[in-house]
Amino acid sequence: MGVLIFFLKTYMVFLMLVLLLYIIRHYTFTLNRAFGKQRLYYQDILDEDLPTVSVLVPMHNEEKVARHILDLLVASDYPKEKLEIIPINDHSTDRTKEILEEYAQKYPFIKPLHRYGDLPRGKQNGLNDALKIAKGEVIIVYDADYLPPKGQIRTLAIAFKDPQVGAVMGRVVPINAEKNLLTRLLDIERSGGYQVDQQARYNLNLIPQYGGTVGGFRKSTVIELGGFDSRILAEDTELTYKMYLNGYKVAYANIAECYEEAPEDWNVRARQLRRWSRGHNQVMFKYFIPTILSKKLNLWQKIDGLLLLAIYMQPFLIFLGLLDSLLLFFLGEMEITSSYLFLLFMFAHNSFGNFAPFFEIGTALVLDGSKEKVFLLPLMFLEFIFNIIYASLGFFDALIDLITKRTVSWQKTERFRNA
């Protein structure tokens, strides 16, 4: 029994230290973004010699949103002779195919890729196939629910003038933030995640993340690095680590804001979170050791890289911490449980309340000038157990993927917009 109690107490101490590490990381990011010298993006480069660009739009049953994004991409000010748009129709059973064909008839630079039959479903598989036919030097990716502004392709593509840049990422802003409580919470989460977290990581030369949409990559580099792993759901996180481990970097464009449709339903959000957690943890299992051993990363990049890899494991660690403290309680070790339980909840909420601590989101909202949204901060607690459950389930999925080497299947996020 003594050994068990020692083990349980040791885990509590370990968990506190891990959570404290995340708080220090986020506090550093907050200070840097709020007051530090911001690193210039490439938007000031005025060059007529723009790279050729292929815009890929993965789609599976996207009849509600397909026209919106295609209309906006057609209206883009990027020179049309250097632009092609490849909507990837991935086994759609609704009217997506007809809509894409209609646009392809009207605009010669829209070249849909239809994937049916035995071809495996999933964004990563669609992207691999699209890479084989894409002619652009630079690939820009948008999910189908995104609404890119007129000049954004240029803003993103210009970063590739820097030969070190392997990928670029813009800022995601929910368009339906006012819809309900969930979309409001996701909106402030995005605010903290992009306005502070991503920008600070870019400023500090750490690991800003390529997010798989409102972003792009250099085609030749990705092909050279073997394309996307079909067994990994978070192709974006994987690409980020591939880039850094091979000496390339990810540029973050805070100026490149693009509207997205945030999930309006908790069931949809639960599936999305579980998928993200599964994909992210798959990447963690694959790249944890290579990140430690990499000769291309400096010490701080390694530390940040490891913490970023483990971010979706945190909820599972907190879940174990709750079980641990319950066990300690019934074993009569409430004194340590009482003091640590207090810290556990405080630290957990700080570092994980909404995948970003409240002070990071608060600072982001001040930077954004969104004063009313600050009242949503206490409501983050509503997501606390929800996040723990669904991110932990995603962790288990990834663990089973690792053990059984099973084939993964992609689950599309449901759209809410009217066609």
Next chain:
Amino acid sequence: MKSMASKQAYSKIFEVEKPVIGYARFGRVLKFNKYLFMLQLTLLVVVFEFLVIFFLEDYFKALSDITRKILEGSYTASYKFLSFKLEYSIPHGRLPTLQESFIYLLVSSLSLLFLISRFNPLSKYISAWLIYIAFVYFVSSFYFVFFLDSFPYTERDFAVLYILQQTGVFLFIPILLALSLSLFTFSWLNLLLNAITIALSLMYSSVFGGLRYIVFAYTLKSFSYIHMPAMFFLFGPLIDFIYIVSFYSLCLYMTIKLLQRRQEAFYQWGF
């Protein structure tokens, strides 16, 4: 070629009509006064920690007196924490009967089954919380059904642990809020606002913490120890976090509201 006069007239019109260029959100940072930051951080932590330590014994003495008056059959004792003698009053608690424990076990099990079933119509985030609550009660009632005699706590232990936890909350509030709020250094008004926020949080915590203690003590006396895990795992520090962040967000709102008329008062370019 335009004449000098028309050039001047043109530039004058341009200057008059030129809109004010705001600091775009992608590249702006907050104005920062490192002296005010350090001063706020030091003052807020030192002053409020001092106040907490100064009033700690008196607070628990007052709470003890109130509890004794409200809850019949309470007895008074004290706990020595570092150099503090913290007094408390608490009525005798009771263990649950086997029948009670079994009912809780049955209800919590059925609730868990329903909540994870496909027939559950509740929203996922509400279900998540209910699953957590049902799970804590399931573990608690399971323990009391099978290991009733081994329960390692009395009401006296509970009171001591509660005191320790509440002291932790009091000590943590100034640190947490000072670290989060000292970032805002737009004017001396920030120091005042932040000090008021921490003071309000501590006052709220002392009232809320006191009421919570009395409710918990009453529950242990009238409804048994089966609820004790819920007191720590559901209605303990988890709830404290909510009002602390609420005060933080109120302070942030006031900060933006008071200074929003002068954008230049808190933004500047970060390049």
